[in-house]
Every structure is written in structure tokens, then in C-alpha cells.
Ligand code: SF4
């Protein structure tokens with residue numbers, strides 16, 4: 001199965017979405033990412049019981065912080081899908097990329113580029 | 117332990133608006149356990165502050181350090197060599213740590229990064245509840261180890277008020293009535309005779325009423 005998904009995403013593999021900490025998401029934005037989405041297993045299907053539920057909370061925490069510093073919480077997003085759902089993966093990341101394109105570049109990156 | 121809660125980032129940003137070199141200073145003890153001011157929270161706040169500054173086009177340096185404690189000079193000394201680089205410190209320790217840091221470094225403003233709430237216990241992750249108000253004359257021996265100073269809204273000492281209903285306090289149906297807890301516990305211990313005894317007037321001079329307090333132990337002083 002060959003599926004197309006946007007080439008401008010960078011995939012960071014983790015052993016479980018529960019490994020994704022709030023600070024990882026924030027550091028990605030600090031380094032200039034325009035958006036960060038966490039793709040996790042379906043709720044109820046985590047091999048470690050609640051990794052994906054913890055990931056969701058951390059995405060929510062990141063959204064809250066991004067909102068309070070004026071970067072926009074909608075730049076962090078959570079998706080749940082099963083590991084076998086390739087087409088859904090492609091669909092979610094395409095949707096997310098489109099949404100981020102509409103939002104425009106990360107203001108932190110813009111300011112950084114301007115300063116450079 | 118001392119339980120603290122996070123402050124809104126907007127509030128902290130407000131304190132720091134005139135500063136260019138900022139140290140976010142965490143504490144490895146109580147505030148780490150209640151996830152308000154440990155190394156992780158230092159990282160999160162520092163990252164958020166850096167992003168905010170950058171977005172606003174401000175050149176600001178924000179560093180992160182977490183000390184073992186901020187309520188002991190020996191640990192605060194660890195930043196003595198670097199403190200002059202900073203024109204402000206945000207301390208994520210409890211109010212004690214914020215003040216003690218400020219006392220060691222007179223010429224550097226030290227801002228609180230958390231709201232210090234109470235002395236309490238971890239019921240479960242994300243839920244901390246009050247247990248002690250440091251009244252200076254502990255009476256737990258007669259109350260089945262349940263504190264009416266910290267846990268009874270009226271600080272009653274001789275049984276519940278008339279508002280105790282179905283084990284709940286009249287201030288809020290979600291709050292246990294401390295005296296119901298005390299009576300249940302004394303019953304379980306077969307010590308209801310303690311409940312019959314009149315508790316004498318409490319000496320509140322060892323509580324906040326007597327002004328700032330101190331513990332002096334000449335036997336251990338050097
Ligand atoms: S009686 Fe005083 S010292 Fe003892 S737990 Fe209550 S507030 Fe704390």
C-alpha cells in the first residue's frame with residue numbers, strides 16, 4: 001500500500017504516546033515547529049493501559065500554555081487511530097497540515113528569522 | 117509536605133516584563149512532589165517564557181536551575197557564583213523558598229512562580245488535601261489523629277457544630293465534617309471516652325495569633 005502524506009511533516013517515533021511529555025511538545029514549538037500532533041492508539045487500546053490518555057492530557061496542557069503565550073493552542077493536536085490504519089494516518093496528518101497552513105507559521109519562528 | 121499550585125503564566129509574564137536575564141529556580145522537595153515547582157515545571161515555564169519573549173521580539177535570556185531545597189543556605193549558595201548574571205529570579209519553591217532566596221541575594225528581585233497553599237498529603241496524583249496548620253501545640257493525641265484545627269472550618273475542639281449533616285460539613289457538602297471523622301475514628305479505636313473529655317482552652321499564642329514564630333534548639337545549634 002503506497003499512501004501519500006504531506007512531505008513537510010517530521011515523524012518522531014516514541015515507544016508509546018505516553019512517552020510524549022509536555023516539555024517535548026513545548027521544545028518542538030520553541031525550535032520552530034508550526035504544529036505538533038500526537039498520534040496515539042485508540043482509547044482503551046493502549047498496551048500500557050493509559051499512555052494515550054496521559055498523552056491527551058499533555059496535549060491539552062500544551063494547548064493551554066500555547067494559548068496563554070499567544071501562540072495558539074490549536075497548533076497542538078491529538079489524534080487516535082489504530083496501528084494498522086495507514087489510510088487514516090495519511091488522512092489525519094493531511095488534515096492537520098492543512099489546518100496548520102491556514103494558521104500560518106509559528107510566530108516564534110517568524111520572530112527568530114526576523115532577528116537573524 | 118507543603119502543597120503549592122501553579123500560577124497563571126500571564127501573571128508571571130507580568131512580573132518579568134522589565135527583565136532581560138531571568139533565572140527560573142526550582143526546588144527538589146515538596147513542590148516537586150505536588151508537580152508545581154520541580155525540575156519539570158521549571159523546564160515548562162522557562163520554555164513558555166522564552167517563546168513568549170521571542171514572539172514579542174524581546175531579547176531575553178532565561179536559564180533553568182533546580183536546587184535541592186531553597187529553604188537552606190547551603191543549597192542556595194550553589195547559585196552564588198552565577199546570580200550576578202541575572203536581573204530577576206522566578207522561584208518555583210514555596211513562599212519560604214522565595215523569601216529565603218531573596219534574603220540571600222539582596223540586590224536581585226525574586227518573584228513567586230507558584231501559589232503556596234497548605235501543609236497536606238497526596239491523596240492521589242493530582243489531588244492534595246490539607247492536614248495541618250502548624251498551630252504549635254499539637255492536640256492530635258486526643259482527637260483520634262484527626263486535626264480539628266486544619267480540618268474543621270470553625271476550628272471547634274469539643275464536638276461538631278449544629279451544621280454537621282450526614283458526615284459532611286455545613287460549609288460544603290463535599291467536605292467531610294472533621295468531628296464526624298474524629299468520632300468515627302475514636303469509636304473504631306474504642307476510645308470514645310476521649311470524646312467525653314472537655315478539651316481545655318487552647319493556647320493560640322503558638323499559632324499565627326502570636327506573630328511570626330521560631331523554634332530555638334540550643335542543644336543542636338553550632
Ligand atoms: S493540632 Fe496543630 S500541629 Fe497538630 S495537626 Fe493540627 S494544626 Fe497541626
Ligand code: SF4
Nearest residue numbers: 268276277285293294
Ligand atoms: S460541620 Fe463539622 S467540620 Fe464543619 S464546621 Fe461544623 S463541626 Fe466543623
